[in-house]
Amino acid sequence: MTIKQISIQRYLPEQGSAPYWQEFDVPFDDSTSILDALNYVKEELDGSLSYRWSCRMAICGSCGVMVNNTPKLGCNSFLREYQGPVKIAPLAHFPVEKDLIIDMTLFLDHLAAVQPYLINDSGEGSDTFKQTPAQMEKYKQFSGCINCGLCYSACPQFGLNPEFLGPAALTLAHRYNLDSRDQGKKQRMPQMNREEGVWSCTFVGFCSEVCPKNVDPAAAVNQGKVESAKDMLIGIFKS
Amino acid sequence: MAKPTSYFPELKRDWWLKHSYFKKYMAREATVLPLVFFVACLLAGLYSLLQGMESWQGWLQFMQHPMVIALNALAFIASLFHAWTFFQLFPRVMPLRVAGRTLPPNLMVLGQWLGVVAVMVLATWIFLRGL
Amino acid sequence: MSNNTSDKMKRSDEPIWWGLFSAGGVCFAVFVPAAILFIALLIPAGIISTGAVSFERAQSMVFSLPGLIFIGVVICLPLFHAAHRIRHGLHDLKLGKERQNKIVTYGCAALISALALVGFVIGAL
Numbered sequence: 131m132t133i134k135q136i137s138i139q140r141y142l143p144e145q146g147s148a149p150y151w152q153e154f155d156v157p158f159d160d161s162t163s164i165l166d167a168l169n170y171v172k173e174e175l176d177g178s179l180s181y182r183w184s185c186r187m188a189i190c191g192s193c194g195v196m197v198n199n200t201p202k203l204g205c206n207s208f209l210r211e212y213q214g215p216v217k218i219a220p221l222a223h224f225p226v227e228k229d230l231i232i233d234m235t236l237f238l239d240h241l242a243a244v245q246p247y248l249i250n251d252s253g254e255g256s257d258t259f260k261q262t263p264a265q266m267e268k269y270k271q272f273s274g275c276i277n278c279g280l281c282y283s284a285c286p287q288f289g290l291n292p293e294f295l296g297p298a299a300l301t302l303a304h305r306y307n308l309d310s311r312d313q314g315k316k317q318r319m320p321q322m323n324r325e326e327g328v329w330s331c332t333f334v335g336f337c338s339e340v341c342p343k344n345v346d347p348a349a350a351v352n353q354g355k356v357e358s359a360k361d362m363l364i365g366i367f368k369s
Numbered sequence: 370m371a372k373p374t375s376y377f378p379e380l381k382r383d384w385w386l387k388h389s390y391f392k393k394y395m396a397r398e399a400t401v402l403p404l405v406f407f408v409a410c411l412l413a414g415l416y417s418l419l420q421g422m423e424s425w426q427g428w429l430q431f432m433q434h435p436m437v438i439a440l441n442a443l444a445f446i447a448s449l450f451h452a453w454t455f456f457q458l459f460p461r462v463m464p465l466r467v468a469g470r471t472l473p474p475n476l477m478v479l480g481q482w483l484g485v486v487a488v489m490v491l492a493t494w495i496f497l498r499g500l
Numbered sequence: 501m502s503n504n505t506s507d508k509m510k511r512s513d514e515p516i517w518w519g520l521f522s523a524g525g526v527c528f529a530v531f532v533p534a535a536i537l538f539i540a541l542l543i544p545a546g547i548i549s550t551g552a553v554s555f556e557r558a559q560s561m562v563f564s565l566p567g568l569i570f571i572g573v574v575i576c577l578p579l580f581h582a583a584h585r586i587r588h589g590l591h592d593l594k595l596g597k598e599r600q601n602k603i604v605t606y607g608c609a610a611l612i613s614a615l616a617l618v619g620f621v622i623g624a625l
Contacts, residue, residue: 141376149376199388225375233375264469286391286592289380320509329514332588333458334394349461356463359515382594398589401582404528407536408575408582412612414539415571415619418562422555429553432544441540448536452529484530492534495561496543496552 131157134209136167138179139219141226149226151217152176158209164218165193165204168230181230188342191278194221195230201280201340223282223289237279240295244321246302249314259311269308272301272350274343281337281347287330294330295321297337297347304350307357319361328354400451403444410441456481517584517606524581527573535574563623571620576613583609 133155141149154175156167165183172179183193186205193204196219198212209216224232250259281297282288288296295303303322307315322328331351338348385391410432417428431437459481460474542548551557561567583605590601 143375147376222378223380225377227375286380286384289384290591290594320511323511324509325512325514327512329512329518332398332592333462334391335458336388336390336394339390346461349464352458352462353464355515355518358512359519362511362515365511385592395589395592398585398592401528401585404532404578405582407532407540408579408612410540411535411575412616412619415562415616415623418555418558419619419623425555425558429544429550432540438541438544441536441544445533445536445541448528448533451525452533455525455529481529485533488531488534489537492538496538496548 131159134158134167134212134216136171136209136216136218138168138171138230139217140179140229141220142178143228156209160208160210162209163205164195164197164202164207164209164216167209167216168204168218179230180228189276191276191342194278194280194283195219196222196283201283203278203280203342206342221279221283223285223292224279232279234279236292237277237282237296237298240299241277241302243295244299244303244306244318245314246299246306248306248309248312249317250311252313261310265310268310269305272305272308272345272347274345275302275305275347276343278342280340280342284334284336284340286334286336287332291326291330293326295324295327297331297351300328300331300354301345301347301350304354304357319358322354323358323361328352328358331355397451397454400447403440403447404451406440407444410437452481452485517580517587520577520580521584524577524579524584527577528581531573532578535570559623563620568620568624571616575616576609579609579612580606 134157135153135155137151137153139149140152154171156162156170158167163186165186168179168181168183172181181193181195181204183204184190186193188203188206191203194201195204196202196217197207198215198217199219199222201221218230220226220230220232224234224236227233248259275298277298279298285294285297288294300322303318306312307318328351331348333348333352335348338346341347385395413431414425414428417424432441456478457474460472460477464474465472465477538548539553543550543553553561562570587601587605590596590605591598595601
């Protein structure tokens with residue numbers, strides 16, 4: 131096994147207000163993930179290190195960190211991918227509680243704001259809703275989100291303005307708007323039409339690069355712009 | 370709300386220098402700067418065309434200045450870089466569905482480049498006819 | 501709460517600017533490269549004779565219906581495209597105030613477009 135030096139950004143609010151970098155030597159092979167490295171540090175070198183993790187198979191979405199300024203799932207990226215230095219920091223654009231643990235309240239508030247669930251009061255299909263494969267195809271790409279928050283850390287517009295609803299929330303809104311079983315588009319559009327809805331996006335596109343599930347949030351948000359523009363036109367013709 | 374004990378780094382205005390992906394984004398956004406120069410040249414040309422023959426000749430000479438040619442060469446490269454990025458975004462923003470199937474993005478990108486070529490051919494015809 | 505919510509749910513006027521930006525973006529990508537290549541590179545460099553844009557010929561080309569279309573797709577719409585990107589670029593660089601940036605950038609694009617159209621009308625009459 132070879133040894134790799136990794137730097138981790140530490141922040142211990144009970145000991146001081148400034149974050150600092152700490153170096154650790156971690157043995158690794160081809161199968162060592164960033165999360166494995168963090169676990170090694172906690173178990174063998176410094177038990178005070180704090181970070182979130184659970185499933186270690188890129189489905190729970192809890193081990194997101196910045197690796198060399200790029201948002202990554204710790205379980206899904208490997209030390210072998212990095213030739214030079216490896217710098218691990220908490221996800222960007224969120225308040226940091228301790229070490230690599232961020233406060234995701236803002237993200238969860240934005241998710242809740244777009245009502246990301248089926249809205250259907252028609253009464254029909256009270257047992258099960260029927261949907262054809264073609265109808266499912268329309269939103270399927272946008273339904274793979276695991277709420278890991280990497281796209282928010284990749285989005286400079288969210289970094290510049292935390293009020294921006296952001297990639298994941300707007301993608302989920304679009305995903306449910308596209309769902310043939312859903313009737314909630316009318317309730318979601320006012321959120322999307324806001325300045326801090328789809329219109330804060332400038333199609334940087336980095337959200338789609340970092341998404342571990344290839345959801346392509348940038349495409350969803352910008353399709354949301356088309357929907358919002360249509361919604362405005364319809365509003366003008368109706369009044 | 371963030372607890373008072375938490376640490377919330379503010380995004381500084383040089384954020385885009387921290388990652389190569391963001392530098393490319395800023396380059397894309399900056400393509401409009403040489404475009405503005407070219408449009409300003411055209412407006413000067415329109416003005417001189419209204420002023421008369423002598424003024425028009427002066428504008429043609431101005432366009433031959435090495436500095437002006439250099440800036441317009443930059444504008445040309447910028448327009449192609451813009452086209453390259455813009456054409457890739459189009460199929461993602463407005464995926465076209467034909468007979469229940471989404472058109473392959475590469476086909477849409479190719480179609481847009483064919484548009485650029487068609488305009489080039491049209492321009493060749495406009496400027497070279499009767500010469 | 502309800503007052504606060506309705507204020508927060510204000511519809512953005514961005515679809516108008518985004519529509520102009522998109523139309524201008526298509527023009528910038530499809531029409532502008534050829535315009536720069538011929539008008540600002542090949543003719544000034546002498547590769548195409550300046551006879552192609554002699555005074556009389558330039559007048560008849562510009563002050564005609566194709567000339568009006570040219571002004572629309574190579575001057576006016578690209579200006580709104582540029583204004584939009586400059587405005588968002590200023591926001592990205594944390595420069596100026598959002599409202600003022602909007603007025604200045606789109607205002608300039610509208611004013612210069614209007615001047616170009618006035619110039620066309622004067623020449624065409």
